[in-house]
Amino acid sequence: MLIRSVISGALASFLSIAAAGAQDTRNLLESKESLYNNIYVYEQAPYRSMTFGHNRRIYTESVYNTRDELDLPVDYTRFMTASVMYTKDIRSILEIGFGGGRTAWYLHRFLPKVQVTSVELDPTVLELAKKYFGIKEEPNFHVANRDGRLFVQESKERYDIILIDAYRGPFVPFHLLTKEFYQLVKDHLAEGGVVAQNVEPSTMLFDAAVKTIHSVFPQVDFYEAGGNIVMVAYPGDERKPEDLAGIAQERDKEFGFRYKLADMLAQRKRIDIDNGQVIDAKAKVLTDDFAPVEALKTIERHNRKLP
Template sequence: MLIRSVIFGALASVLFTAASQAQDTRHLLESKESLYNNIYVYEQPPYRSMTFGHNRRIYTESVYNTQDEKDLPVDYTRFMTASLMYAKDVHSILEIGFGGGRTAWYLHRFLPDVPVTSVELDPTVLELAKKYFGIKEEPNFHVANRDGRLFLQESKDRYDVILIDAYRGPFVPFHLLTKEFYQLVKDHLADGGVVAQNIEPTTMLFDSAIKTINTVFPQLDFYRADGNIVTVAYLGDERKAEDLAALAQERDKAYGLRYRLQDMPAERRRIDVNGGDVIAADAKVLSDDFAPVENLKSIERHNRKLP
């Protein structure tokens, strides 16, 4: 749609392009096949990348600057941290979808007194993240090997910031896109909490994903990040620009962040989800395709690799 292109800019994928290009310039350090992914770790000094193979293409999940552990080379990961200027408090952070762990590790390094919990389904991904991406267990930094939705169902904890960045190739697993899932996320937010999610806008599910999030969270802000869209969702009234700017300045000073929150509101966009030409009027709200009694079996089916 023309209006979407005006608002969001060119929608080229932030995920690195075809496998042929990647393999021409990068050295393969290790590849492993797990129950959930075909995983490749490449090196092109000073960078290492974790990639997942899907339908004969390679999609980059995480990039690590081996000479600077506080670097976030992939643009959208920087905008995931914009959530810090929305949350009323920052006493706890949850990330669903760990990959190489660079976003969670960045937050841990700059907010060492704040507990950061990440949830990663694939144990092989965790193994490679620890081996190649400078990740290790530390006080206030924990990675749980679990499906993100099941983790929330089993947890009684609430979080000030919840980050959702779980992908298989170009798609978010469906059970992490439904109205019931976002209601579960809402139930695990602390008072004044916020959710940030990376959503690839060129897929056919983008419009439905935005509509679905909006059924649970009345407020949505969008940040364009080199082709990807980071959606910040929250309850209550719209956060005014001057309020975001004040809190951004306060938290930049408190945390000394490498990527300043004060620089991010310039990319903030507000759109009418249920009207206008940006989100398709006929986009469907996504809901679970299984009854509660079938929960475990259905989530397992969604998680497995396609044949």
Template sequence: MSVIDRHGAAVAVFVSGVSSMGVEILAGRLLAPTFGSSVFTWGAVIGVLLAALSGGYVLGGRYASTHASMRALSIISAMSAVSVAVIAVSGDSAVAALGSVPIPGRYATIVPVAVLFGPMTFLLGIISPFAAEQSTAESHGGASGRVYALGTIGSIVGAFGTTFVLIPSLSVGLVAVVLAVPLVVVAVVLAEPDVPSMAAAGLAVLAVVVAASLVLGAPAGEQTLYETQTAYSQLEVTEENGVRTLYLDGVPQSAVYTDDREGYVFDYAPYMHIPMLMDDDVERVLFVGGGGFTGPQRYAEEYPNVTVDAVELDRGVVTAAEQYFRLEESDRLRVHVGDGRRFLSSTDHTYDVIVLDAFRADQVPFHLTTREFLELTNSRLDEDGVLMANVIAARAGEGSAFYRAMVKTLRTTYPSVYAFPTADTPSLQNIELVASKNASGFTRAQLQRRNDRRDIGLDLSAELRRYRQTDGVDTDDVPVLTDDYAPVDSLLDEQVDKRYVITGYNGSTDRD
């Protein structure tokens, strides 16, 4: 018996485990720019792929005794490799096209997952029972146990390798190519000297070679300065008409002028200075969420008596900000890579202002929204301290549930809560929620008088005209968010497919 006969089936099972779990991790990243990375996205990925894998197990088990062979394992591996190569080349465009299928938002990811990843996972599911039939183990139980152990070990390798090695280093398309290569090797090694298996192996080799050449040869957009996959998102830096913008999963996060213009690009950014009008003696400020670090840098530049700490979860974002947004640490601007809540839990510092700028329209870290987290921020603020949260939502009606839940939760912790919507539109927009420990509160007139007599680096008169008390916000149908119950993904679900408007240098930046 040849080495291939003894070990070929085991290698096929191991490789199928690596590729199936690797592609499952990749699916979440491929879907994120269009659908976000909510629990609904990951639920669809896991549920659909488990269903496809189970279907492959059933079919493979039914026909293993009559059709299992090295030739069959070769052909199945080849077909799976071709499927992954197709994902590498057309995954982005296919997801965008399938995203327009008229399905309720929380279920919308099921279609692209089923179409793109279902067939490949189904095929890989057939491999395990076929391999068990080819096993030299002394019993069916022993064969099944060995096969599923190998498949599980392969899945572990695929999960860790894709998560910690491939995605942080390569583009989505190139990761798919890398995951297809082991399947091609299995297809070639196990191919029998006959037309079907040799043709399948040849097709797999051709498909992966073509996919690799297309992925590697695809030019970046003419305005794209930098593009990478970080551990958390697809990051892109573009420049157009003298404006450099940082995108995460296709959503603009920060922008700066690269010509002779000064000031903020996006109109919502100046609102982050409103807390300077509410505290008479600001010395220490914390930003949770960095992006391009335009806010923290502006604070450090404008206020010589202020020390700024900025916490950013994603090391890749910090690197991009250093290279393209002039981020440079100093004695008054310190950058910390890590989770904002963990940082607040571990720090001994007390802050005058905390700016929470880590939310997106469809991706919100729920642990930064809960009453327990807000109580933590309250404990880290001085007696007149101010918390500002940059929330993306509609002001009322459909798309406003998350905003209203945040208002309700803030009221459980802070005596004074204000809202500053930033656009005259019913669409999703940046709404700045400002919570103060000052129980007496501030009227619009008081803040305007402070703005008139203080020099905080910019005139906030226009921003203060948008001042709103939150007493009139209807919160009866939304929950207080807690660590035990924070249905953030459900609250954000009604925002899916709604237009997100950021007013800025060209009037607006629309994201559908």
């Protein structure tokens, strides 16, 4: 999970990376080096953060309010839950990219009868999420230690919602950003199901990522979320605003979500992806057989850190 949101008050101070150690008032709870990440867990009450070191920079992956487990301090994690108003049914949810588990845990708490499965590649991330971020195994809540694409490929299940929030530094792992991957995801959606993905808009791959998901899913809605973009994609016809508004109102009332679907719907954006005015017309659809050598090497190493 990647956070680039600008958050006010104490949380903004908490998320910032200090220019020098003396200026950083956070308390380092634990640091670990795994096969995949250099992981640091910080605390500045009431918030805890899980951060990854990548190419001499620090990226905040997850933020947890220790006084309020239902708080989603970071904007994009809230907008990932907008997917709930799109799906025909809510029986099963799959999340690829767990991090500190805040989005999955929030949905589990408000939808306790729904099967929530999250997949995380790094076992050390899971260890620290359980130790510091209030995560535990419960009925209808399960976290699998597996590569997300391999998990979907091997799964016989179909899901009403698939959330994609896997990051390595500032980038989504390439094998989770190709046309073949999105086709695999589509094949594992239940009837009326949707996909939501968190995408960092300032990277050079953003336009290609939009074109690629659109090559599989004809409908893509955009939610600007504090510096990130959440894309909600689905097959079939466009879900009309009035229909979404009705579902949002019903499900807000039924489940009592902290962050109202109706409020998020007001931020929905539709753009013409094909006319080249917003998304670069020269951007390429990403495929498994066309990837940077560095990305292919990473995939061969099962996404482990390069020496």
